[in-house]
Amino acid sequence: MNDQVEEFRSRILERRPLRLRGGGSKDFYGGPLRGEMLDTRSHSGIVGYEPSELVITARCGTPLAEIESALAARRQCIACEPPRFGAATIGGAVAAGLSGPRRATAGSLRDFVLGVTLMDGEGRELIFGGQVMKNVAGFDVSRLITGSLGTLGLILDVSLKVMPLPAAEATLRFELPQDQALDAMNRWAGQPVPLAATCWQGDVLTLRLCGAQAAITAACKSLGGERIAETEAADFWTALREQTAQFFAGDEPLWRLSLPSVTPSLDLPAPQLIDWGGAQRWLRGAVDVASLRDMAAKAGGHATLFRGGDKTGGVFSPLPPGLMEVHRRLKQSFDPYGVFNPGRLYPEL
Amino acid sequence: MTSQHDYAAAAARDATNPDREALLAELARVLPAAALLSATEDLKPYECDGLTAYSALPWAVALPQNDEQVVAVLKVCYARQVPVVARGAGTGLSGGATPVVQGVVLSLAKFMRILEIDPLARLARVQPGVRNLAISEAVAPHGLYYAPDPSSQIACTIGGNVAENSGGVHCLKYGLTLHNVVRLRVALMNGDVIEVGSHALDDPGYDLLALMIGSEGMLGVVLEATVKLTPKPRTAQVVMASFDSVVDAGDAVAAIIAAGIIPAGLEMMDKLATAAVEDFVHAGYDLTAAAILLAESDGTAEEVAEEIAAMSVLLEQNGARQLRISQSEAERLKYWAGRKAAFPAVGRITPDYMCMDGTIPRKHVAHVLTRIAELSAEFHLRCANVFHAGDGNLHPLIMFDARNPGETERAIAFGAKILELSVDVGGTITGEHGVGIEKVRQMCVQFSREELDKFHAVKAAFDPLTLLNPGKAVPYPRHCSEYRLIGSAR
Numbered sequence: 001m002n003d004q005v006e007e008f009r010s011r012i013l014e015r016r017p018l019r020l021r022g023g024g025s026k027d028f029y030g031g032p033l034r035g036e037m038l039d040t041r042s043h044s045g046i047v048g049y050e051p052s053e054l055v056i057t058a059r060c061g062t063p064l065a066e067i068e069s070a071l072a073a074r075r076q077c078i079a080c081e082p083p084r085f086g087a088a089t090i091g092g093a094v095a096a097g098l099s100g101p102r103r104a105t106a107g108s109l110r111d112f113v114l115g116v117t118l119m120d121g122e123g124r125e126l127i128f129g130g131q132v133m134k135n136v137a138g139f140d141v142s143r144l145i146t147g148s149l150g151t152l153g154l155i156l157d158v159s160l161k162v163m164p165l166p167a168a169e170a171t172l173r174f175e176l177p178q179d180q181a182l183d184a185m186n187r188w189a190g191q192p193v194p195l196a197a198t199c200w201q202g203d204v205l206t207l208r209l210c211g212a213q214a215a216i217t218a219a220c221k222s223l224g225g226e227r228i229a230e231t232e233a234a235d236f237w238t239a240l241r242e243q244t245a246q247f248f249a250g251d252e253p254l255w256r257l258s259l260p261s262v263t264p265s266l267d268l269p270a271p272q273l274i275d276w277g278g279a280q281r282w283l284r285g286a287v288d289v290a291s292l293r294d295m296a297a298k299a300g301g302h303a304t305l306f307r308g309g310d311k312t313g314g315v316f317s318p319l320p321p322g323l324m325e326v327h328r329r330l331k332q333s334f335d336p337y338g339v340f341n342p343g344r345l346y347p348e349l
Numbered sequence: 350m351t352s353q354h355d356y357a358a359a360a361a362r363d364a365t366n367p368d369r370e371a372l373l374a375e376l377a378r379v380l381p382a383a384a385l386l387s388a389t390e391d392l393k394p395y396e397c398d399g400l401t402a403y404s405a406l407p408w409a410v411a412l413p414q415n416d417e418q419v420v421a422v423l424k425v426c427y428a429r430q431v432p433v434v435a436r437g438a439g440t441g442l443s444g445g446a447t448p449v450v451q452g453v454v455l456s457l458a459k460f461m462r463i464l465e466i467d468p469l470a471r472l473a474r475v476q477p478g479v480r481n482l483a484i485s486e487a488v489a490p491h492g493l494y495y496a497p498d499p500s501s502q503i504a505c506t507i508g509g510n511v512a513e514n515s516g517g518v519h520c521l522k523y524g525l526t527l528h529n530v531v532r533l534r535v536a537l538m539n540g541d542v543i544e545v546g547s548h549a550l551d552d553p554g555y556d557l558l559a560l561m562i563g564s565e566g567m568l569g570v571v572l573e574a575t576v577k578l579t580p581k582p583r584t585a586q587v588v589m590a591s592f593d594s595v596v597d598a599g600d601a602v603a604a605i606i607a608a609g610i611i612p613a614g615l616e617m618m619d620k621l622a623t624a625a626v627e628d629f630v631h632a633g634y635d636l637t638a639a640a641i642l643l644a645e646s647d648g649t650a651e652e653v654a655e656e657i658a659a660m661s662v663l664l665e666q667n668g669a670r671q672l673r674i675s676q677s678e679a680e681r682l683k684y685w686a687g688r689k690a691a692f693p694a695v696g697r698i699t700p701d702y703m704c705m706d707g708t709i710p711r712k713h714v715a716h717v718l719t720r721i722a723e724l725s726a727e728f729h730l731r732c733a734n735v736f737h738a739g740d741g742n743l744h745p746l747i748m749f750d751a752r753n754p755g756e757t758e759r760a761i762a763f764g765a766k767i768l769e770l771s772v773d774v775g776g777t778i779t780g781e782h783g784v785g786i787e788k789v790r791q792m793c794v795q796f797s798r799e800e801l802d803k804f805h806a807v808k809a810a811f812d813p814l815t816l817l818n819p820g821k822a823v824p825y826p827r828h829c830s831e832y833r834l835i836g837s838a839r
Contacts, residue, residue, distance in 0.1 A: 051607055052604075052712070055710075075609055111528050126799055127796075128800070130775070130777055133708065133741060133742070134708045137792060138784070139563070140560055143527075143556055144556055144559060164609035186470065186471075190468060190492070190493065190580055191580050192492075192581065192582050211652065212656065215648055258550060260547075261550075262467070301547065301548075301549035316553040323543055323554065326810050333807070334806075
């Protein structure tokens with residue numbers, strides 16, 4: 001396996017732009033794909049997994065599916081359910097930092113990252129964080145790396161905190177217009193019920209409960225709604241996580257609005273799907289970028305052109321100059337020769 | 350360490366230092382008179398934080414009352430290249446708020462307001478000097494609370510919690526400060542103000558919020574924080590189990606986790622710790638046990654009953670010789686009061702103590718505790734152990750008497766051995782107290798030169814002149830070569 005790492009190092013030391021890629025499942029995401037491809041899939045495999053320590057460590061090229069099946073065999077999981085979009089690797093998942101349906105209640109992928117081994121722009125292998133739950137030695141670089149879209153270095157290994165699979169689940173469905181659904185999602189999230197995920201679309205609110213059997217039974221009784229059969233429910237949440245649901249089909253641009261969960265329903269000229277308790281709102285269609293970003297910013301959030309569409313207006317909401325300056329300095333220190341995924345996050349990085 | 354005698358000499362030197370006089374004059378222009386301390390007797394209360402073994406007298410203490418004054422102080426110090434150390438309640442245990450000589454202590458003690466509570470969004474916007482527990486008290490009428498609960502929660506501030514990424518006894522299930530603070534407004538050393546995080550669940554660009562949390566006041570000064578509020582569980586119950594050996598207690602912890610249970614709290618205390626605590630708070634602990642475990646379940650009544658029953662079976666299967674389940678909220682709180690009072694309780698039976706903070710993979714707990722007992726004999730110093738068993742965070746409390754010549758140094762050396770041991774078994778030198786100045790040299794054991802360089806580069810991205818809390822948390826190469834020399838000489 002060291003051969004692979006040495007090969008990565010020699011590619012990096014050539015100081016030419018590299019496009020880091022695992023399974024290629026998120027090629028659609030972020031800015032333009034530039035540079036020669038560096039395929040991480042040769043550096044693969046679970047390095048360590050001890051269920052009673054709640055930690056798994058894997059090489060970057062390990063398929064997410066392989067990790068999740070190893071976890072499931074011991075009744076554990078990555079609780080934020082990062083999307084696989086087909087062939088995602090763990091390295092790519094951490095680089096993109098995306099989380100799935102349970103994010104609002106279980107936490108984001110960044111919350112579960114315990115440590116990374118990183119190769120920086122000068123080919124140095126650096127270990128940040130570790131394999132333990134609590135660690136405040138040094139700055140939290142492993143979580144800075146999470147979601148940086150590979151622009152700060154090549155992730156070699158990742159350690160994640162894992163959680164038990166829920167003992168029981170239930171999915172309930174309610175007919176509700178958007179305003180009432182948003183209110184319900186926020187109200188229920190403030191009560192001690194085992195809420196795991198929510199999704200509103202087309203005047204239907206679907207709600208998922210995860211927890212102890214006794215808690216699920218009690219919550220089903222108190223919340224009401226129509227209970228959905230187990231298989232249908234599992235398919236529904238997988239289709240949301242993997243964006244294979246009908247809402248995501250077709251070539252129309254897909255926008256992602258990340259907003260405070262209590263933001264009132266937005267008057268938008270395109271179909272919407274709302275999840276994460278109101279904090280994530282998906283939008284299909286060509287919209288005016290400037291006014292959408294303005295609307296998101298006014299609400300205290302941001303807008304991302306997630307898939308398709310015209311990327312010339314920028315994929316991610318622009319940063320204020322003060323923040324961009326800090327970003328540029330961080331990029332400069334991790335990747336002084338501009339090797340890693342140039343322009344994938346912002347044209348300046 | 351600085352003695353009283355050194356202070357007098359330093360104060361005399363400082364009194365006539367023209368740089369200091371010029372700095373005081375400039376600070377006096379941007380601060381009300383009562384918000385600037387410079388007389389030696391006024392500076393004394395700020396000479397150390399909770400790590401009393403280290404102290405230093407700063408040139409001045411600034412107590413600004415609003416953002417503009419904080420920014421003005423930072424700008425003055427930036428222009429004059431004077432170091433600044435931000436300070437909350439000063440309860441930190443690693444010397445993160447120890448002053449820098451010829452520097453300014455920036456106290457956020459007057460930033461005590463809870464600015465906004467949004468029960469529907471489950472968020473509270475607070476100033477950095479708000480006490481941890483005050484948030485939970487203020488939001489209690491909404492059925493909510495702020496989850497991280499460090500033992501010092503009565504006194505410690507949210508700004509300090511952000512600096513140290515504080516945890517507590519419930520963080521295996523509810524997370525650390527990192528998982529419960531969603532947004533910060535931060536002043537950089539040059540006076541620029543940035544916002545990191547937001548009231549949405551993520552933000553474009555790098556996760557600077559994660560970087561800021563646990564950065565020990567070295568990247569910026571928190572002006573305001575938004576914290577996440579958690580619905581209060583309907584009920585909670587704790588089971589207390591006695592074990593004849595720490596090995597059995599460790600196995601019981603692993604068995605609970607392996608069974609798919611994430612207890613709301615899972616704490617271990619050894620015999621020396623329970624004895625100290627029992628004398629102090631009369632929590633009803635079993636004093637004959639080699640170790641006791643406290644395992645808490647929270648949720649609905651049905652859920653708690655189910656989980657307590659399951660944990661009880663596992664505890665017994667793994668050698669618990671006695672189980673007691675709290676039968677009332679008062680009894681539950683009494684069991685926890687003992688654990689939360691462990692540090693002051695040990696403080697009662699020894700003139701001085703030092704609290705260590707290693708985190709280890711849990712499977713090594715028996716080995717580590719055995720080794721600590723051996724070291725205790727070697728160094729002729731007693732050591733009580735309290736352990737956040739669920740997440741592997743160990744707090745050995747080394748007891749010593751600073752009045753005995755050489756004993757402080759012995760305690761420090763003992764502590765260093767424990768930290769090295771934590772790293773050896775695959776853990777870390779600090780789980781939740783921070784590196785500060787206490788453990789800065791042990792950073793050289795855990796990190797390579799290249800990794801430490803990267804930490805310096807991260808700091809420089811926020812604070813290029815290295816003025817904010819300099820010398821803390823990240824050692825310079827010379828620290829490491831000195832440390833390795835001492836190590837090889839031993």
